[in-house]
Amino acid sequence: MADYEYLVEVNDLQMHFPVKTGFFKKTPLKAVDGVSFNIKPGETLGLVGESGCGKTTVGRTLLHLYEPTGGTFKFKGEEVTSKNIGRLRKEMQMVFQDPYSSLNPRMTVEDIIGEPLDVHHLYESKEDRREQVLHLMELVGLNAEHATRYAHEFSGGQRQRIGIARALAVHPSFIVCDEPVSALDVSIQAQVINMFEELQEKLGVTYLFIAHDLLVVHHISDRIAVMYLGRIVEIADADELNENPIHPYTLSLLSAVCVPDPIKAKANKRIILEGDVPSPLNMPSGCPFRTRCRYATEQCAQEAPSLTDRGNGHMVACWNK
Numbered sequence: 246m247a248d249y250e251y252l253v254e255v256n257d258l259q260m261h262f263p264v265k266t267g268f269f270k271k272t273p274l275k276a277v278d279g280v281s282f283n284i285k286p287g288e289t290l291g292l293v294g295e296s297g298c299g300k301t302t303v304g305r306t307l308l309h310l311y312e313p314t315g316g317t318f319k320f321k322g323e324e325v326t327s328k329n330i331g332r333l334r335k336e337m338q339m340v341f342q343d344p345y346s347s348l349n350p351r352m353t354v355e356d357i358i359g360e361p362l363d364v365h366h367l368y369e370s371k372e373d374r375r376e377q378v379l380h381l382m383e384l385v386g387l388n389a390e391h392a393t394r395y396a397h398e399f400s401g402g403q404r405q406r407i408g409i410a411r412a413l414a415v416h417p418s419f420i421v422c423d424e425p426v427s428a429l430d431v432s433i434q435a436q437v438i439n440m441f442e443e444l445q446e447k448l449g450v451t452y453l454f455i456a457h458d459l460l461v462v463h464h465i466s467d468r469i470a471v472m473y474l475g476r477i478v479e480i481a482d483a484d485e486l487n488e489n490p491i492h493p494y495t496l497s498l499l500s501a502v503c504v505p506d507p508i509k510a511k512a513n514k515r516i517i518l519e520g521d522v523p524s525p526l527n528m529p530s531g532c533p534f535r536t537r538c539r540y541a542t543e544q545c546a547q548e549a550p551s552l553t554d555r556g557n558g559h560m561v562a563c564w565n566k
């Protein structure tokens with residue numbers, strides 16, 4: 246029995262990039278500014294928010310592709326540091342948004358999927374390597390005849406399957422899926438999402454599943470976290486978040502989603518956000534959302550609200566809701 250409840254425990258994670266803003270001046274760009282969440286083994290946490298709110302940076306920082314500037318990340322109860330990341334890297338993989346640029350077009354499918362096996366010395370003979378690659382291809386629904394073909398010969402959906410097979414090659418227990426279906430045709434998106442779910446059932450992997458679109462993550466997520474300007478503003482079970490959203494920003498995200506039912510659509514008064522997202526180089530004081538929030542008060546400008554539990558683990562960071 247494992248001696249941890251959560252596979253992934255993130256506490257107050259920070260990623261501040263030093264950005265040149267003048268000849269001698271560097272200003273910290275607060276891409277991720279105090280993010281905390283936990284994920285149980287075999288579960289999926291959806292992470293949503295507008296472009297630029299810091300979703301990819303969260304994923305990359307967890308995998309130490311960026312050295313975090315603050316906070317802690319515990320994986321299976323062990324704090325991940327620059328010292329042990331080498332050993333843990335095999336357990337944590339990332340699947341990228343753009344299946345066109347993330348795979349080398351001049352490599353065969355067999356070599357793309359086999360590369361991580363080479364890097365981690367995970368086979369005994371050429372035949373063994375080939376067998377493992379074919380098994381991975383079967384897992385993600387690719388035909389064995391495709392092994393000798395080149396990545397550029399495939400459609401977006403198939404390329405994403407190749408990317409996933411490659412991530413799975415080292416038997417990771419945690420996969421950061423960074424908008425893996427955003428670049429695909431809508432007709433293909435559901436197939437690829439279903440594949441992620443089937444893989445989770447078969448292999449028991451844990452996902453951090455990043456997307457713009459709440460509908461996409463709702464389907465696959467056990468819990469969903471909503472991000473705005475480097476912070477999580479609301480986090481709850483997926484159904485609870487959709488049925489009882491509390492944070493004004495989550496409400497605006499949900500009202501931007503198309504509702505197929507016309508009666509519901511009428512009841513669902515659209516909340517259009519005014520103004521632009523502030524620059525993360527020049528964050529508003531207090532609550533980062535207050536400049537676009539119709540409920541904002543003086544308190545919101547003074548002090549940033551932290552996440553508080555509104556019952557059953559539904560956490561919201563808002564003074565007024």
Ligand SMILES: Nc1ncnc2c1ncn2[C@@H]1O[C@H](COP(=O)(O)OP(=O)(O)OP(=O)(O)O)[C@@H](O)[C@H]1O
Pocket residue numbers: 262264274275276294295296297298299300301302303457525
């Ligand atoms: N290496 C970097 N150096 C400096 N700033 C960066 C770096 N990477 C990201 N940023 C900035 O950090 C902020 C968050 O970027 P990030 O890519 O994490 O957002 P995102 O939510 O993934 O957006 P998208 O939905 O467009 O993928 C942005 O303001 C971005 O410009």
Ligand SMILES: [Mg+2]
Pocket residue numbers: 300301302423
């Ligand atoms: Mg991104």
